[in-house]
Amino acid sequence: MNPHLPHATHIAVRDGHILGVGTADDIDSWQAAWGPLDINTDFALRTLLPGFIEGHSHMMEGMFWDYHYVGYYDREGPDGTVWPGLKSIDEVVAKLKEIQATRKDKDTPLVAWGFDPIYFTDRRMNAADLDSVATDCAVIVLHASLHILNANNFVMEAADAKGSDNSEFIRRDDNGQPTGEFLGQLGFYMAMRTTGINLLAIASSPETLVNFANVARQTGVTTATDLVNPMPAGSEKPMREAVDADDFPMRLVVAFQGNSKEPEEAVARVQELQASNSDKLRFSIVKMVADGSIQGFSARLKWPHYYNGAPNGLWYIEPERLAEYLKAFTKAGIQVHVHTNGDECTEVALDKIEEALREHPWPDHRHTLQHCQMATRAHFKRMKSLGVGVNLFSNHLYYWGDAHINITMGAERAARLDDAGGALAEGVALAIHSDAPVTALAPLFTAWCAVNRLSSGGVVLGNGTQNISVEEALYAITMGAAYSLKMENEVGSLEAGKRADIAILGDNPLEVEPLKLKDISVIGTMVGGHVHLNQGRD
Amino acid sequence: MTKPAPIPLSIISGFLGSGKTSLLNHLLTQADGRRITALVNDFGALNIDAELIAAKHGNQIALANGCVCCSIGDDLMRSFIEVMQQTPLPDHIIIEASGVAEPSRIAGFAAVDPQLRLDGIITLVDAAAHATHANDPHLADNYRKQIEAAHLLLISKADLSDAENLAALAAELQTLRPEVPQAQAVHGRVPIDVVLGLNADEGADAVTQPPKGDIDHGLVHWAGHIAPLPRAEIIKKLETLRPHALRAKGVLRDDDGAYVLHLAGGRISTQAFDGDASGHFVIIGKPQMPDAAALENLFSHGEAA
Numbered sequence: 001m002n003p004h005l006p007h008a009t010h011i012a013v014r015d016g017h018i019l020g021v022g023t024a025d026d027i028d029s030w031q032a033a034w035g036p037l038d039i040n041t042d043f044a045l046r047t048l049l050p051g052f053i054e055g056h057s058h059m060m061e062g063m064f065w066d067y068h069y070v071g072y073y074d075r076e077g078p079d080g081t082v083w084p085g086l087k088s089i090d091e092v093v094a095k096l097k098e099i100q101a102t103r104k105d106k107d108t109p110l111v112a113w114g115f116d117p118i119y120f121t122d123r124r125m126n127a128a129d130l131d132s133v134a135t136d137c138a139v140i141v142l143h144a145s146l147h148i149l150n151a152n153n154f155v156m157e158a159a160d161a162k163g164s165d166n167s168e169f170i171r172r173d174d175n176g177q178p179t180g181e182f183l184g185q186l187g188f189y190m191a192m193r194t195t196g197i198n199l200l201a202i203a204s205s206p207e208t209l210v211n212f213a214n215v216a217r218q219t220g221v222t223t224a225t226d227l228v229n230p231m232p233a234g235s236e237k238p239m240r241e242a243v244d245a246d247d248f249p250m251r252l253v254v255a256f257q258g259n260s261k262e263p264e265e266a267v268a269r270v271q272e273l274q275a276s277n278s279d280k281l282r283f284s285i286v287k288m289v290a291d292g293s294i295q296g297f298s299a300r301l302k303w304p305h306y307y308n309g310a311p312n313g314l315w316y317i318e319p320e321r322l323a324e325y326l327k328a329f330t331k332a333g334i335q336v337h338v339h340t341n342g343d344e345c346t347e348v349a350l351d352k353i354e355e356a357l358r359e360h361p362w363p364d365h366r367h368t369l370q371h372c373q374m375a376t377r378a379h380f381k382r383m384k385s386l387g388v389g390v391n392l393f394s395n396h397l398y399y400w401g402d403a404h405i406n407i408t409m410g411a412e413r414a415a416r417l418d419d420a421g422g423a424l425a426e427g428v429a430l431a432i433h434s435d436a437p438v439t440a441l442a443p444l445f446t447a448w449c450a451v452n453r454l455s456s457g458g459v460v461l462g463n464g465t466q467n468i469s470v471e472e473a474l475y476a477i478t479m480g481a482a483y484s485l486k487m488e489n490e491v492g493s494l495e496a497g498k499r500a501d502i503a504i505l506g507d508n509p510l511e512v513e514p515l516k517l518k519d520i521s522v523i524g525t526m527v528g529g530h531v532h533l534n535q536g537r538d
Numbered sequence: 539m540t541k542p543a544p545i546p547l548s549i550i551s552g553f554l555g556s557g558k559t560s561l562l563n564h565l566l567t568q569a570d571g572r573r574i575t576a577l578v579n580d581f582g583a584l585n586i587d588a589e590l591i592a593a594k595h596g597n598q599i600a601l602a603n604g605c606v607c608c609s610i611g612d613d614l615m616r617s618f619i620e621v622m623q624q625t626p627l628p629d630h631i632i633i634e635a636s637g638v639a640e641p642s643r644i645a646g647f648a649a650v651d652p653q654l655r656l657d658g659i660i661t662l663v664d665a666a667a668h669a670t671h672a673n674d675p676h677l678a679d680n681y682r683k684q685i686e687a688a689h690l691l692l693i694s695k696a697d698l699s700d701a702e703n704l705a706a707l708a709a710e711l712q713t714l715r716p717e718v719p720q721a722q723a724v725h726g727r728v729p730i731d732v733v734l735g736l737n738a739d740e741g742a743d744a745v746t747q748p749p750k751g752d753i754d755h756g757l758v759h760w761a762g763h764i765a766p767l768p769r770a771e772i773i774k775k776l777e778t779l780r781p782h783a784l785r786a787k788g789v790l791r792d793d794d795g796a797y798v799l800h801l802a803g804g805r806i807s808t809q810a811f812d813g814d815a816s817g818h819f820v821i822i823g824k825p826q827m828p829d830a831a832a833l834e835n836l837f838s839h840g841e842a843a
Contacts, residue, residue: 319677
């Protein structure tokens with residue numbers, strides 16, 4: 001990723017930094033100046049890339065290892081246990097039965113996560129499936145999207161799911177019977193109230209942090225973000241201790257939740273947090289959320305609004321208040337990442353950023369629009385003029401691409417969904433992301449999405465002008481994301497003087513079929529010179 | 539074990555600057571022993587009188603009069619879960635919604651949770667900014683939804699608006715929501731019994747306490763005795779007052795037994811009551827309501843109004 005030296009065979013590391021990148025011929029000169037180096041050939045047949053940077057994820061990803069993984073792909077738990085991918089609903093049920101048979105406290109709710117119905121097209125999971133696991137305690141299976149959960153009849157009865165008029169959040173079959181799927185916020189609320197467990201509690205414990213880092217590490221990530229955290233007083237201290245530990249395998253950038261305090265107090269709190277910055281932990285940015293989600297019909301869309309005629313979505317903050325916050329942070333020199341999904345919201349966010357910049361000019365503010373999924377070429381041109389960057393939610397193309405074509409936007413507007421090609425063509429600084437745990441955290445998968453623009457239903461979104469090349473996608477998950485976090489001087493490329501953050505891959509992404517990009521195995525990572533290997537990868 | 543009665547949920551909606559915080563503050567000072575939990579968008583904007591605050595911890599402020607405030611942050615669901623885990627549970631939950639919230643979506647929580655019931659959505663309409671809000675290119679739909687969801691419309695900042703403007707606004711709101719009562723709220727000063735106890739959810743339990751509190755709000759207050767006439771007749775009389783009466787309640791008796799009579803959210807309802815009927819009745823209304831002597835006359839005699 002260093003344009004002066006795009007390919008090399010050897011890399012030397014000293015004191016957590018890159019001493020040099022080159023060939024076998026450089027070893028002597030490195031040793032002459034710096035003393036003997038240990039020669040490690042373990043990765044001689046591997047491909048080394050700059051460590052991946054996940055510019056929009058959430059620490060909550062780390063919380064789920066308290067529950068049981070039932071996803072489609074093999075996944076290594078934070079303790080090194082490999083959880084094999086489950087390839088059918090029957091396999092998921094069998095796994096849950098095995099867990100129920102062996103766990104100690106059989107009356108407590110049994111919660112599993114990572115279930116992804118996208119892979120099971122013949123039928124959907126239902127309450128009877130989970131009744132076969134247990135009938136006298138709650139059995140809950142969280143979908144990977146975190147917008148749906150399956151439950152057994154124990155939960156349905158407690159929630160009175162069969163009785164009331166609740167079609168919005170309980171899926172029903174053709175005969176009008178509830179199937180056991182709880183949908184959306186209200187569905188989750190019902191399931192949580194009846195089981196008494198808070199499935200989505202604020203994740204903040206050091207264990208959660210370590211779990212999160214390990215999940216990210218397995219996918220080649222060396223720097224990740226917790227892209228919104230209210231950081232209550234004193235919470236930075238345990239966080240700093242956890243992240244600074246040598247065996248903590250990742251750098252972490254925490255975005256302060258801007259509206260958790262009044263603008264002036266929020267500025268003061270961010271400045272206070274920045275005193276706790278270290279090599280591995282950064283409180284450099286602020287997050288503001290301006291609208292909802294497209295698939296939840298809570299994003300703000302420009303006319304003609306939603307394709308299926310649903311009413312326009314929600315503002316999550318008054319535009320006037322957004323402006324107040326942007327002004328305060330811009331004045332104080334604090335970079336803001338604004339969540340905008342719909343195109344109306346993107347436009348209003350740009351209006352407000354412009355308003356803030358007219359009051360407080362700042363040449364390199366680098367305020368960034370996060371998700372920004374429906375931006376038009378006109379929006380990208382304006383972002384370029386204003387110096388605003390974008391971090392697109394490319395994983396959406398796969399997970400919700402079909403829904404956007406058929407339900408939310410229609411094919412014409414869905415063609416420009418997460419238009420990475422458009423952003424680059426208009427000269428906008430680009431990163432791409434997973435929003436984990438909303439979708440799977442795996443930068444190579446995110447890159448695959450941006451390169452191929454393939455939906456889970458097998459449809460290609462757009463006409464080719466929106467796709468980016470593999471090189472451009474790799475740049476987006478390294479230097480692109482580093483730039484969006486103002487860390488491009490430290491990480492994002494392999495060159496002398498930068499931090500020794502490396503992703504170790506089983507294959508060269510530039511040599512495999514673009515459609516195989518997501519299948520490249522991640523052998524491990526190096527973070528600041530420390531190697532972290534995945535179990536059982538080749 | 540009997541199931542506890544569901545907790546009433548009131549939602550205060552209205553645009554930024556429409557006076558939601560003033561109203562909430564005023565309600566909290568009138569709590570009068572009720573354990574109210576208020577959910578607010580952020581603490582910064584809620585300038586709670588310092589002498590009301592008993593303790594502060596995390597995202598909660600405990601008030602000396604039995605109220606607790608929690609900040610919503612970005613996650614209403616999480617806040618609801620936390621509130622419903624409180625012991626003891628509050629007597630009433632008030633949500634100060636964000637200026638851009640859709641109150642009907644918030645009301646969804648009460649619809650799905652058997653331990654909650656929607657008491658009412660109170661939407662504040664800023665008299666001075668109404669035209670701006672109604673025509674905002676990005677917010678007009680939101681503004682309309684807030685008015686459409688209301689069970690009570692409170693016109694705020696009336697003191698910053700002229701009579702002609704106020705009359706036009708009242709007429710416009712009347713056209714949009716003919717069945718919904720309106721009242722003015724200057725600096726949030728509205729009696730708690732006008733705002734809470736709207737019983738938007740028909741299945742509400744009987745309220746047996748007559749309204750309390752000082753009535754220094756530009757509203758008039760009548761308390762008197764109602765003759766034991768057949769309830770249909772009493773309802774007919776009360777209906778004649780409906781355009782100007784905002785809230786009424788009392789425990790009455792006729793040949794069919796004791797019952798609670800409510801006027802709330804523009805609706806009159808009755809519920810059987812297991813206990814003694816006092817015949818005491820209280821009405822809060824606008825100044826246009828007939829005066830005390832007229833009301834006395836109306837309710838103490840058999841003659842129709």
